[in-house]
Amino acid sequence: MSLPVLPAPSPGAAAEAAHAEEPGRRRARRLPARYRAVALGLAALAWVGLYVVIAPFSEWLAGDVFGLDARSHVGSAVRFFVFETPKVFLLLVAVVYVIGIIRTFFTPERTRALLAGRREAVGNVLAAMLGIVTPFCSCSAVPLFIGFVESGVPLGVTFSFLISAPMINEVAVVLLLGLVGPGVTALYVGTGLTIAIVSGWVIGRLRLERHVESWVYSVKVGAGAQPRELSMPERLRAGATAVREIVGKVWPYIVGGIAIGAWIHGYVPERALAGILGKGAWWAVPAAVLIGVPMYSNAAGIIPIVQALLGKGAALGSVLAFMMAVTALSLPEMVILRKVLRPRLLAAFAGIVALGIIAVGYLFNALL
Amino acid sequence: MKLEILGPGCVRCQRLAENTKAAVAALGLEADVVKVEDIATIMSYGVMATPALVVDGQVRLSGRVASAAEIGQLLTA
Numbered sequence: 001m002s003l004p005v006l007p008a009p010s011p012g013a014a015a016e017a018a019h020a021e022e023p024g025r026r027r028a029r030r031l032p033a034r035y036r037a038v039a040l041g042l043a044a045l046a047w048v049g050l051y052v053v054i055a056p057f058s059e060w061l062a063g064d065v066f067g068l069d070a071r072s073h074v075g076s077a078v079r080f081f082v083f084e085t086p087k088v089f090l091l092l093v094a095v096v097y098v099i100g101i102i103r104t105f106f107t108p109e110r111t112r113a114l115l116a117g118r119r120e121a122v123g124n125v126l127a128a129m130l131g132i133v134t135p136f137c138s139c140s141a142v143p144l145f146i147g148f149v150e151s152g153v154p155l156g157v158t159f160s161f162l163i164s165a166p167m168i169n170e171v172a173v174v175l176l177l178g179l180v181g182p183g184v185t186a187l188y189v190g191t192g193l194t195i196a197i198v199s200g201w202v203i204g205r206l207r208l209e210r211h212v213e214s215w216v217y218s219v220k221v222g223a224g225a226q227p228r229e230l231s232m233p234e235r236l237r238a239g240a241t242a243v244r245e246i247v248g249k250v251w252p253y254i255v256g257g258i259a260i261g262a263w264i265h266g267y268v269p270e271r272a273l274a275g276i277l278g279k280g281a282w283w284a285v286p287a288a289v290l291i292g293v294p295m296y297s298n299a300a301g302i303i304p305i306v307q308a309l310l311g312k313g314a315a316l317g318s319v320l321a322f323m324m325a326v327t328a329l330s331l332p333e334m335v336i337l338r339k340v341l342r343p344r345l346l347a348a349f350a351g352i353v354a355l356g357i358i359a360v361g362y363l364f365n366a367l368l
Numbered sequence: 369m370k371l372e373i374l375g376p377g378c379v380r381c382q383r384l385a386e387n388t389k390a391a392v393a394a395l396g397l398e399a400d401v402v403k404v405e406d407i408a409t410i411m412s413y414g415v416m417a418t419p420a421l422v423v424d425g426q427v428r429l430s431g432r433v434a435s436a437a438e439i440g441q442l443l444t445a
Contacts, residue, residue, distance in 0.1 A: 137418075146416075
């Protein structure tokens with residue numbers, strides 16, 4: 001390829017010019033530590049203030065400004081929307097910010113080093129848990145898969161990571177927590193981890209290594225970057241970037257989802273769905289999984305709807321299965337993984353995860 | 369100077385490429401900015417999280433979209 005071309009003046013001059021600019025830029029951008037602490041404290045205080053004000057504000061808006069009766073259809077729908085929307089966004093900003101900071105401590109390189117050569121079982125548990133905190137985007141699933149497998153992370157352990165990372169993500173957890181409640185959120189996270197651990201372990205037992213595309217093993221993996229230790233201001237900035245990127249991407253789905261949820265909330269009669277989505281319908285769980293698969297990346301929009309369905313008599317197990325199918329089994333990710341997995345292994349992966357989700361669905365329909 | 373943007377062609381990779389070009393233009397550097405989408409080449413740099421920025425064969429950034437200002441600092445450091 002082309003040789004390095006030196007900049008037209010001299011490299012020294014360019015570097016000097018950059019240095020001359022440096023102090024001013026630094027002063028403008030980096031606040032001293034104690035101002036930063038004060039700014040963070042003020043932001044936290046403002047957050048709490050806003051959170052406390054939401055309930056009376058939404059009452060006032062729906063009742064006094066719009067003059068809506070809380071018992072009417074439109075009244076209960078509007079109340080739901082004006083209360084839940086700001087609440088969910090406040091929770092989302094706070095949680096995405098904190099998770100964004102936590103994630104700067106867990107790079108994929110560090111996770112791989114923790115998992116390489118790990119025995120199965122212990123490795124599956126560790127991989128599923130690291131999947132929650134390691135930054136992951138399904139668009140880099142292929143380089144991550146190759147990087148893991150080639151450095152000696154067992155195949156099943158790699159899958160435990162690949163299953164838990166998209167399933168237990170901060171957006172899904174915040175929406176569940178804010179809209180449905182801590183009990184269901186704990187169930188979702190707990191059963192999600194279990195599915196990731198068990199599915200990965202089963203895939204490992206099945207000895208499917210030969211169904212990985214053979215070119216994967218001939219790729220030469222370089223040493224990579226030595227991840228530099230970030231400073232605290234850099235970590236805080238990473239949190240802010242995460243808020244901008246994630247909230248910027250999902251907000252239309254959330255607003256849309258809450259609007260549909262609000263409509264269901266106000267207009268669909270109580271128990272209307274007990275017949276079709278209730279415990280009695282044996283086919284509801286597999287059907288929920290089948291419908292969930294093509295709804296990739298819309299967890300943000302789907303959870304508010306799901307919450308409303310729960311209120312109208314849908315069974316918890318079917319609903320959990322549906323949410324898990326949305327987040328864990330996505331068509332685009334399958335297409336991406338097909339580059340490194342032969343059809344048999346891809347089918348085994350999708351089939352085992354789907355079975356796990358269906359089992360969870362039936363279990364909770366039977367228990368609750 | 370040779371700058372390579374590694375990534376399978378997602379939106380984030382696009383944005384990193386744009387920011388890099390902006391940084392190069394702002395600093396008046398003469399540099400080749402190339403997008404690399406081939407997995408084997410990406411792996412040869414040992415990158416597991418895309419997008420990544422490679423400067424003259426050295427991985428300087430991976431797994432995030434840096435701002436043009438940050439890339440500028442990185443190129444002049």
